[in-house]
Amino acid sequence: MATENAMEFVSQLGAGVTDGLAYLGALATLGTRAAYFTFVAPFQGKALRLQSAASQAMEVGVRALPILSLITFFIGLILALQSAYELGKLGAMSLVAKAVALSMSRELGPLITAIVVIGRSGSAFAAEIGTMKVTEEIDALEVMAIDPVHFLVAPKFLAMIVMLPCLTIWANTMGIFGGALFGVTQADFTLGRYIQASIDSLYVRDIVSGLIKSVMFGVTITAVGCLEGLSTTGGAEQVGRSTTRAVVISIFLVVAVDLVFTAIFFFLGNG
Amino acid sequence: MREANPVISLRDLRVSYGEIEILHGIHFDVKAGETLVILGGSGSGKSTLLRTLVGLEKPSSGQIWINGQDIAAISHEELYEIRKKTGMSFQGSALFGSMTVGENVALPLREHTKLEDSTIEIMLRLKLEQVGLAGFEYHMPSQLSGGMKKRAAVARALAMDPEILFFDEPSAGLDPIIAAGIDQLILELKKAFHMTIIVVTHELASAFLIADRMVLIDKGNVVAIGTTEEMRASAQPRVRQFLDRVPEPDVEGELDYLQTLTEQYRRHA
Numbered sequence: 001m002a003t004e005n006a007m008e009f010v011s012q013l014g015a016g017v018t019d020g021l022a023y024l025g026a027l028a029t030l031g032t033r034a035a036y037f038t039f040v041a042p043f044q045g046k047a048l049r050l051q052s053a054a055s056q057a058m059e060v061g062v063r064a065l066p067i068l069s070l071i072t073f074f075i076g077l078i079l080a081l082q083s084a085y086e087l088g089k090l091g092a093m094s095l096v097a098k099a100v101a102l103s104m105s106r107e108l109g110p111l112i113t114a115i116v117v118i119g120r121s122g123s124a125f126a127a128e129i130g131t132m133k134v135t136e137e138i139d140a141l142e143v144m145a146i147d148p149v150h151f152l153v154a155p156k157f158l159a160m161i162v163m164l165p166c167l168t169i170w171a172n173t174m175g176i177f178g179g180a181l182f183g184v185t186q187a188d189f190t191l192g193r194y195i196q197a198s199i200d201s202l203y204v205r206d207i208v209s210g211l212i213k214s215v216m217f218g219v220t221i222t223a224v225g226c227l228e229g230l231s232t233t234g235g236a237e238q239v240g241r242s243t244t245r246a247v248v249i250s251i252f253l254v255v256a257v258d259l260v261f262t263a264i265f266f267f268l269g270n271g
Numbered sequence: 272m273r274e275a276n277p278v279i280s281l282r283d284l285r286v287s288y289g290e291i292e293i294l295h296g297i298h299f300d301v302k303a304g305e306t307l308v309i310l311g312g313s314g315s316g317k318s319t320l321l322r323t324l325v326g327l328e329k330p331s332s333g334q335i336w337i338n339g340q341d342i343a344a345i346s347h348e349e350l351y352e353i354r355k356k357t358g359m360s361f362q363g364s365a366l367f368g369s370m371t372v373g374e375n376v377a378l379p380l381r382e383h384t385k386l387e388d389s390t391i392e393i394m395l396r397l398k399l400e401q402v403g404l405a406g407f408e409y410h411m412p413s414q415l416s417g418g419m420k421k422r423a424a425v426a427r428a429l430a431m432d433p434e435i436l437f438f439d440e441p442s443a444g445l446d447p448i449i450a451a452g453i454d455q456l457i458l459e460l461k462k463a464f465h466m467t468i469i470v471v472t473h474e475l476a477s478a479f480l481i482a483d484r485m486v487l488i489d490k491g492n493v494v495a496i497g498t499t500e501e502m503r504a505s506a507q508p509r510v511r512q513f514l515d516r517v518p519e520p521d522v523e524g525e526l527d528y529l530q531t532l533t534e535q536y537r538r539h540a
Contacts, residue, residue, distance in 0.1 A: 137365050139327055139365065140361055140427075142327060143359045144354065145354040146382050147351075
């Protein structure tokens, strides 16, 4: 009996791993095709949909600014409070600016931005494409000899890889301002000195590593959102399910990608 | 008319979803310029057949020759070239909800031709006029009634002046008068353009009105094929049952179907 259970467990584990790998494969295929239509096909006479990409960039990027600003401002403030708790004991309150600036631009700026974008846009991609799938609009594109990846996914892909780094820079800045609110009111900083201390504590590599991560997050979020949309079958209920899956899988994969890239930067000695 | 050369030839076409075979060796020809109606009940495989004909489903074996090319064996690019010369009107019309009716019709022209905007404008008006929707180019699909959506979808299918036109359940979900209007539209297109038209439906009245020839599909097999007169005169029991609208003598068939579904579900779970 015990061996049977063990066998069952192993076979289920195997099936789970196989499914997971197949999913990653599908994501990679979709991501590669989107990248092909964005970077290669325009030089082979297949026009890039700049207009569509611009409106996506507006939706993904510009419209996310208010909520992202608020969240990252708070995060900056929280980081300042948390680090001051320990640094204050050591009498090193002047290091608060450094702690906030580093953790924002290396980690929390890109991550929080990605999570906000998953909630706003990753889910919207899955819902939009999923609805088009169940109303046969994706089939209609195919039958009209229009590649859905070229028509729908590539503009989103381009918008995401451009806007996510931009949003991340904005998020880093807002986080530093959030920290500055604490620095100015509770520690002996002036706004100018706080900003200067933040800038002094950052190396270019701190910002660049965050931006590289944010581009990878953009690729991940687009691929998951669009893949979930494209693999929707059935009706409206399934669209909801795809949307939920897109959000959950995106958050998981973004954190996984974050870990991989943070480890790479660490072992490259960039850390 | 190239009577001798069929536009579409199906050779022992088999299609499966997973392990379940839906079409068990379909075999027939479609002549140039004729209107062929594919008849069949729910779950007969007629929609799958249509989806396979336009390349949305891959056959598990067999050949689909369209204009001398086997679409089951060609590359994606070659399939796209064939698709530019075919049009399809979907059951739910499948208009893009984010675009106006005009933009919907113009989309294939903008994608596949280098025509100037002013020319495209004229062409889309012409297409909308052909389907009786003149003046509706700035409406959104959501503002149209069911019948108008169908017509707009036909206009979009006509945009590239296709040689072959496919219709999936053209009268589904429409009241009898509007449905008759769509039948009339198909007849007009047939007269005006001599296109090869393939219609999938279970509406008998509509089928007999528009068809030159008919194919009856049942449980994934071709049961009968012939002109409307031949079908009417057929003594084949399954044809008679379908045409005379005789219900299944028992529900065994449906129980079988349920069982297949349950097995399918179990396999997926």
